[in-house]
Amino acid sequence: MKSIELERLGATSFGSFSDNQTGLMTAFAGSNEGRNLLRRETSEDDLGINSEYKLGLISGLPEYDPLPKLQLATILVIQAAEPFSSTVIYPFINQLISDIGITGGDEKRIGYYAGLVESLFYLTECMCILQWGRLSDKLGRRPIVLTGLFGLALSQICFGLSRNFSSIVISRALAGALNGNVGVLKCMIAEITSERNRPKAFGILLIVWAVGSTMGSLVGGTLARPAERWPGVFEGSFWVGYPYFLPCAVAAGFSAGCFVLAYLVLEESLQTKIKKIDNAEYDLLPLQSPSTPTSTRPSHTHVKLPAPSIRAILTPRVISAVLNYALLGLLDIAFLVLQPLFLASPPLSLPPPTIGTILGVVALANGLFQAMFFAPLRLRLGTRNIFVAGMASFIGIFGTFPWIHWIVERGEGEVTAGAWAVISLQAILYTTSCLAYGCAFLFVTSSAPSKHTMGATNGLSQMTISFMRAVGPAAATSLFALGLERGIMGGKLVYLVFGGVAVAAVGATALLPKEAKSLELGEDIGEEDDEP
Incomplete structure (x- = not known):
């Protein structure tokens, strides 16, 4: 035998x-x-x-369980709405701040106001996202997702119609306050996958984020000021008076399309809500006979659970995972806001269409790399090793900014082949750094004390990273402007500061476990099976 x-x-x-x-x-x-x-x-x-x-x-089973393709694809398309909406303003935000005249013609002050606008989305998201996560544990994931998509569409229309700084601030803050989708969608991915296929699903999530960022950057850079670029098509006073409405309207249209998709296709993934629906459907069945066995009733009974407290999720595993995720978010958003500001400022002084193309190409190449190589690299090298390598890449990323500046200055303002080579090296380092995101998702998901705290745990992580993403743009752009205004370290203060943060972040990875392992989401520690 x-x-x-x-x-x-x-x-x-x-x-x-x-x-x-x-x-x-x-x-x-x-x-x-x-x-x-x-x-x-x-x-x-x-x-x-x-x-x-x-x-x-x-x-003797295959390496991965099959993924639930329809529901996962739906979640991933919806997930793209946030990076699309958050990055669509990056190529033109500096020009917009200059146009409204709030700086009084002083270009060195643009960084302060641009950083504030870019931070507001994440600041208000930080204030609200934990409550959205806890609410999703009680009401279900689906209604929160629909609310978030509606908020994104509405706020983008408001931003495109803004003609002064106060209305820009209000519309950007509204976008963050109404958007609770990031943490909730990650919960849904964790709930519809198993430990065996979850890394693959989160690897795909990375390319979706990259595709959304690519679309946002390309749309923002290409469609801004359409009356100047295509006067024969976009003629009239409206397009002259609202030069940035078109890219914002496209982003709003994408969010609206995702809302329709979610309403028609997206299914609830929270188990307590599913069990409640199953029992309600059973109660509506006609009685067959007095002798119908009671065992035919669904074995799961719905127990209404209160929203988990913050104290219940503040375990050492959760704290270490959230801390490292937050540091990753801080470094990432600092680079993302510094890159277009650096490219638009002297000595490079690149125009918005060129900046949008650079950002879009880098984001797309990054997403393809994550989708193709994240899962196999993680299996071969381990979750924490990949995370450490990603965090260490930021040291090199911030070090390339002064290098590029020196090359262009030496070439008397011309962006030479050498400068483009270092820009390409920076993009490669950034792609490596983004490998850390898939690992961070797995560490946070696996750290949840139980299935009933999944939404709150992800809400806490998103609240923390949203706070960092709120602090990051304001800090990075303010340090950038301060260094230029006062000539501190030749205008390179910001790169030294965030290079130091990157070194500290590498040290914080020692707090993480070697692998992101957890119980299956269908079971809790110490929870008895509810079948009789």
């Missing part, structure tokens, strides 16, 4: 099995109970390999 040998895995106690026994073992391994047992019985130290790969070898 055929047998499966486990001695090559160092699991000699399993011995060998017959065909029938092998089939039973494989079926058992595919169940939640089997997976949990295999996790307990075969540790990483015994096998020396990642748990997902290990489980596939023992059970």
